[in-house]
Amino acid sequence: MxxxxxxxxxxxxxxxxxxxxxxxxxxxxxxERNFQIHVMIAAIMVILGFVVRFSIIEWVIVLFLIGGMLALELMNTALEHVVDLVTQERKPLAKAAKDAAAGAVLVYAILSVIIGITLVYNNL
Incomplete structure (x- = not known):
C-alpha cells in the first residue's frame, strides 16, 4: 500500500x-429520557441566553455546562450498558456502580442549575 x-x-x-x-x-x-430532558433544558438555556443577552464569558460558561452535562450523561449511559452486559443479576457492586454514576450526573446537574439561574438572574 x-x-x-x-x-x-x-x-x-x-x-x-x-x-x-x-x-x-x-x-x-x-x-434515554434523562438525556432528552438535558437536551431540552439546554435548548431552553440557549434561548434564555439570547433573551437576556449573555456576555461572551457567560456563553462560554453555559456551553461548558451544557457540554459537560451531555458528556456526563453519555458516560453514565455507557456505564449502565456495560454493567448490564456483565450481569443481569442484582449484585450490590453493580448497583453501587450505577448509583455512583447517576450520582455524578445529579451533582453536575444541580451545579448547572444553580449557575444557570445565577446567570439569568444576573442579566434581568
Missing part, C-alpha cells in the same frame, strides 16, 4: 470514528 493509500485509509478511520460517536449520541437521545 502506497503512502497516499495509507493516508486515505487513515482519513476513512477518522471519519468512521466520528460516525460511531454521532451514532452513540443519536441512540442515547432516542432511548
Amino acid at each position: 502506497g503512502l497516499k493509500d495509507q493516508q486515505i485509509s487513515e482519513w476513512k478511520r477518522f471519519y468512521k470514528s466520528f460516525m460511531f460517536a454521532w451514532s452513540g449520541i443519536y441512540q442515547t437521545f432516542k432511548s
Whole structure:
C-alpha cells in the first residue's frame, strides 16, 4: 500500500470514528429520557441566553455546562450498558456502580442549575 493509500485509509478511520460517536449520541437521545430532558433544558438555556443577552464569558460558561452535562450523561449511559452486559443479576457492586454514576450526573446537574439561574438572574 502506497503512502497516499495509507493516508486515505487513515482519513476513512477518522471519519468512521466520528460516525460511531454521532451514532452513540443519536441512540442515547432516542432511548434515554434523562438525556432528552438535558437536551431540552439546554435548548431552553440557549434561548434564555439570547433573551437576556449573555456576555461572551457567560456563553462560554453555559456551553461548558451544557457540554459537560451531555458528556456526563453519555458516560453514565455507557456505564449502565456495560454493567448490564456483565450481569443481569442484582449484585450490590453493580448497583453501587450505577448509583455512583447517576450520582455524578445529579451533582453536575444541580451545579448547572444553580449557575444557570445565577446567570439569568444576573442579566434581568
